[in-house]
Amino acid sequence: MKVALLTDCYLPRLGGIEVQTHDLAAHLRARGHEVEVFTATPGPRGERHGVVRPVDGVPVHRMAVRLPFELPVNPLAPPEVRRRLAEGGFDVAHVHMGVVSPFATDMVRVALGLDLPAAITWHCLMDRSAPLFRVLGQARRWGARGAALSAVSSVAAANVAGVVGHDVPVHVFPNGIDVEHWRAPGPPGHAGAAGEAREAARPVRVVAAMRFAARKRPLAVLQVAHRARQLAPAGARMSLTLFGEGPERRRLEAYVHHHDLGDWVSLPGRVGREELRAAYWDSDVYLTPARLEAFGIAALEARTAGLPVVARRDTGVGDFVVDGVNGLLGDDDDELARALARLVRDEGLRRTIATTNRTQPPAQDWPAVAALAEREYARAAGP
Numbered sequence: 001m002k003v004a005l006l007t008d009c010y011l012p013r014l015g016g017i018e019v020q021t022h023d024l025a026a027h028l029r030a031r032g033h034e035v036e037v038f039t040a041t042p043g044p045r046g047e048r049h050g051v052v053r054p055v056d057g058v059p060v061h062r063m064a065v066r067l068p069f070e071l072p073v074n075p076l077a078p079p080e081v082r083r084r085l086a087e088g089g090f091d092v093a094h095v096h097m098g099v100v101s102p103f104a105t106d107m108v109r110v111a112l113g114l115d116l117p118a119a120i121t122w123h124c125l126m127d128r129s130a131p132l133f134r135v136l137g138q139a140r141r142w143g144a145r146g147a148a149l150s151a152v153s154s155v156a157a158a159n160v161a162g163v164v165g166h167d168v169p170v171h172v173f174p175n176g177i178d179v180e181h182w183r184a185p186g187p188p189g190h191a192g193a194a195g196e197a198r199e200a201a202r203p204v205r206v207v208a209a210m211r212f213a214a215r216k217r218p219l220a221v222l223q224v225a226h227r228a229r230q231l232a233p234a235g236a237r238m239s240l241t242l243f244g245e246g247p248e249r250r251r252l253e254a255y256v257h258h259h260d261l262g263d264w265v266s267l268p269g270r271v272g273r274e275e276l277r278a279a280y281w282d283s284d285v286y287l288t289p290a291r292l293e294a295f296g297i298a299a300l301e302a303r304t305a306g307l308p309v310v311a312r313r314d315t316g317v318g319d320f321v322v323d324g325v326n327g328l329l330g331d332d333d334d335e336l337a338r339a340l341a342r343l344v345r346d347e348g349l350r351r352t353i354a355t356t357n358r359t360q361p362p363a364q365d366w367p368a369v370a371a372l373a374e375r376e377y378a379r380a381a382g383p
Contacts, residue, residue, distance in 0.1 A: 001377065002034040002089055004116075006081075006107040007096040008072040010039035011055055015211070016297055017096055017123050020175050024094075025058045027176065027370040036088070038081055040064050040072035040103040050080055063103070073102050082110045092117045092377040099124045105138065112145050117380035119373075121173050122151040125294045126159045143168035148380035153316030156294040173376055174319065175295050176369035179361045181273075182304040184281050203237035203264070204344045207283040207307070209276055209298045210290070212246030219248065220289040222255050222265065224333050228340035229264070236345045238264065240287075241279065245270040280305035284350055285343050286327075289336055293317060303327065304362055308353035310340050320362045327353060 005025055009018050018041075025035045037060045042048045048064035061084065063077040064070075085093065093111035095104050097120060111118040120142060143149050143164050150173035151157040161170045206225060210216040225240045232238065242252070242265070249267070256265050271279070280286070286302035286309045293299075293315035300320055303309050309327030311317040323329040328339035343350050 001091045001374075002036075003028055003377065004036055004038060004085060004088070004090045004093045004111075005096065006038045006093055006104060006111075008040050008098060008101045008103040010037060010041045010060065012044045013041050013072075016175070016295070017098055020123070020297070021096055022055070022058075023176060023178075023366065024370070024373065026056060027366045028373065029057065031370055031374070036061065036090075038063060038084075038107065040074045040077065042070055075102070075106070077103065078106050078110050081107060082114065085110065085116060086114055090116060092119060092380055094119045094121065094373070094377070097122045097124070108138075108142055108147070112142065112147065117377065117382070118142070118147040119173075119376045119380045120147050120149050121376075122156055122160050123175075123294060125156055125292050126163055140164045140168060143170075146380070146382055148376050150376055152295040153319045155314065155316050155318065159294075171376065171379075172319070173372055174364045174369060175297050175300070176366040177297070177300050177304055177362065177364050179304055179365040182277055182280070182301050183361065184306040184358050203239040204285065204350070205283040206238055206240045206285045206287055206340065206344075207243070207279055207302070208240070208287045209243040209302075210288070212244045212248040212252065214248060215290075215292055216244075217289050217291065218242065218244060218246075219251055219255060220333055221287060222252060222261070224287065224289050224337045224340060225265070226259060226261065227334070227337035228344060231337060231341035232344045236341075238344045239266070240264060241266045241268065241283070243268060243271055243276060243279065276301070277305060280307055283307060284354075285310060285340065287311075287336070287340060288317065289333055290315065295319075300362060300364060303357050306354045306358035308343055308350055308357070310336055310343065312336070320364060325353070326357055 005021055007021050011018055011022055028035050035058050040063055042064040043062045047062040051062045052059050063074055065074045093116050095108050097104050150171040151160050152175050154172055157170045157172050208221045212218045221242050280302050286307040288299050288311045295316040299309050299317045309321045313329040313331055321327045330336040330339050
């Protein structure tokens with residue numbers, strides 16, 4: 001099968017859609033499919049205007065134009081993409097939608113106009129764009145024309161179904177993860193008596209990782225952790241490491257300084273996958289207070305690494321974290337603070353959840369997700 005993956009954003013930009021689309025391409029190729037990517041993101045050397053360069057063996061069509069801030073937008077792209085899709089012998093188009101996706105939206109129209117089977121996946125919650133989609137009726141028309149609609153979690157799928165109508169099927173097509181890459185090398189507490197003594201002497205290490213953007217609520221990480229430390233017993237020590245970078249950094253640093261948290265809070269910046277994995281393996285709890293979280297790939301990575309996850313109940317994290325089994329879920333920041341304080345003081349609960357997470361891998365392993373992609377493509381093709 002020859003698959004076109006169409007997305008506003010792609011590498012070298014770094015984010016959820018970019019990395020997931022890249023990894024999906026790799027795993028589809030590993031299953032014998034031919035894959036090409038079409039994107040409005042310039043290449044690492046500024047490639048645009050339809051230049052095709054491979055990224056890890058996958059041809060990437062850079063349909064970008066020069067815009068301020070390298071915005072991934074090109075309203076002039078549809079005719080050229082239409083020509084390339086028509087002449088390229090593609091069997092299916094898989095369009096990846098974000099919060100605002102003008103390029104991807106155009107690509108749906110292009111694919112359906114060519115009668116090319118189309119799978120459309122939302123990587124976001126449609127809360128902000130839902131009124132516009134309802135008024136325009138685009139998503140509903142896409143479903144009516146046979147496009148296979150999906151979203152990355154059950155919460156996000158319900159969000160899409162609320163827009164397109166519940167008579168149009170919306171499947172869950174989750175983000176994927178390399179389970180073996182993130183899995184911790186041994187069960188918790190395997191270091192022997194001396195290791196256990198060292199563990200007991202150090203603080204409970206809480207970790208979080210995200211873009212420092214207001215939508216991700218990095219300030220709430222500090223606020224929840226600060227409140228949890230106040231709620232925990234006096235003898236229960238904890239530390240917080242918040243990985244990431246972005247426009248909210250100054251607000252975070254100001255909060256740490258104003259509340260005198262510098263002795264137990266660290267903001268080391270953005271790190272690569274290997275360093276982040278090592279940090280997860282050396283930590284005790286993962287915290288994410290994001291509200292508009294369609295999936296939560298960082299939380300899935302932490303859960304796969306064996307960490308109990310503290311997160312909101314009404315997000316995509318609930319697809320791989322069962323409350324009391326893989327972590328603790330709450331309805332608001334106050335409940336998250338109480339849940340985190342509980343894990344800080346209850347070593348037995350932490351170890352029980354960590355053991356479960358290390359011995360029971362999540363269902364979102366990449367081979368299973370790639371097989372789901374094939375089923376979505378078959379659904380798009382119809383009987």
